[in-house]
Amino acid sequence: MHFNRNFDFARSAKKFLIISAIITLLGIVATSVFGLNYGIDFSAGTSMDIKSTKTIEESKMDAFVDSQKIGEYTLTIATSDNRVSIRFKDALTQDQEKKFKTDYFAQLDPDASFEVNVVDPEIAKEQQRSALFGMSIACIGIVLYISIRFEWRFALAAVISLIYDAFFVIAVFSIFRLEVNLPFILAVLTIIGYSINDTVVIFDRIRENLRFAKLKNPSDIDDVVNKSIWQTLSRSINTVITVLIAAICLFIFGSVSIKLFSLAMIVGLASGAYSSIFIASQVWLYLKKKQPLKKIPAKAASNP
Structure with a gap:
């Protein structure tokens, strides 16, 4: 898949981050007003x-x-x-x-x-606690993994994008009063896995390009991010489309019991593809620009 590479992701970062913030605020309002339609797994x-x-x-x-x-x-x-x-x-x-x-x-x-x-109510409460605990452990594990493999800026950017993905799916289910149950939690965890995979691919390319970049001014960092996104864009889109086709087929032809799981996957995969490119990379770019430029080459060189 080939694209016209004239679009500037990095210099449009502010626009996308504002859009993402507005979507998140609307989701918070919707979830606060409508709440979640818990299935029997969580509400007895x-x-x-x-x-x-x-x-x-x-x-x-x-x-x-x-x-x-x-x-x-x-x-x-x-x-x-x-x-x-x-x-x-x-x-x-x-x-x-x-x-x-x-x-x-x-x-x-x-x-x-x-x-x-x-x-019964006690089992429902226990399953709620277990679901929240599982998602928290997943996020902590991701932070540790990204921090060790890359640096704290990458880790923070990745977690912000993952929170956006999870919350976006939750907000959609809240607005349309769709049932939240254990398969929904499994779908969210699966979405987190796919999203972090896309994010790591882009981050890895940013790190590689930083090693050979000659950074003289902040615009040079923008060029590194743009180059890295374009180099990985075809791979990210092809991966998402492949999984989306499977999720859509499950939603159309699958049994009633897995339709909501499939729907959560469809919404989450689309959100994950967006957040890896327009949130994770742009948050890292914002944080990196806060670092004094004279330290950037040394820092990049220390991340083999």
């Missing part, structure tokens, strides 16, 4: 997936669930494979679950199969 409740041998009409299924008088629920029907997915806000007791199945067999489909997952 019962998920019930039913594989039916007959086509079930939504109106008939709604009437049946209402007749059980269990409480608030959401209902999703995949007519292509006769699969019904029900999410109850409350955790069902064994008696309620047994009655539901018995009535379903008697009234709708005697050959249906059930997959039931019940999460």
Whole structure:
């Protein structure tokens, strides 16, 4: 893939950072107003997936669930494979679950199969803590890795871009009231992995180009960043497109249970491609320009 290399990434850094800051602020406002639509993994409740041998009409299924008088629920029907997915806000007791199945067999489909997952409030809270702990450990590990391999400016820039990626996906799910569950956390961690991979590729090229650059004024650093981004742009775009195709196929043709995972991947991959180029590299550029120019060649030379 070839591009017209007239676009100046470095000298447009301020514009992109302002746009990213505005998007982040809007996301913070949206998340504060709407909150997150936690699935049963984090808010307790019962998920019930039913594989039916007959086509079930939504109106008939709604009437049946209402007749059980269990409480608030959401209902999703995949007519292509006769699969019904029900999410109850409350955790069902064994008696309620047994009655539901018995009535379903008697009234709708005697050959249906059930997959039931019940999460009580204590388990939901523990899973929330574990998810936050896992994401925190991932970020700390990335900071340490980038700091050791490169320098603290690279590490700080990488973490800022990763926080943007994760928060962008969270904001989208908040605005559209999409369910946040364990597969969502897995998607965010996967997105972080892809994003940091793209970021490291660009950072590695910046470091290599710094070794041979003759830096006489700040504009020379801009040239290094521009050159490094253009040298890695084809590779980054090709990688993202390849994974996006797979994620889109999963979203279109996959089962109901992985659609939100696939959607989070699609949103996060697009955000990660943007942040590696327009946030991580530009934040590093801003920090590097704060360093006295006379020290830059020595610093670059000390990073083999």
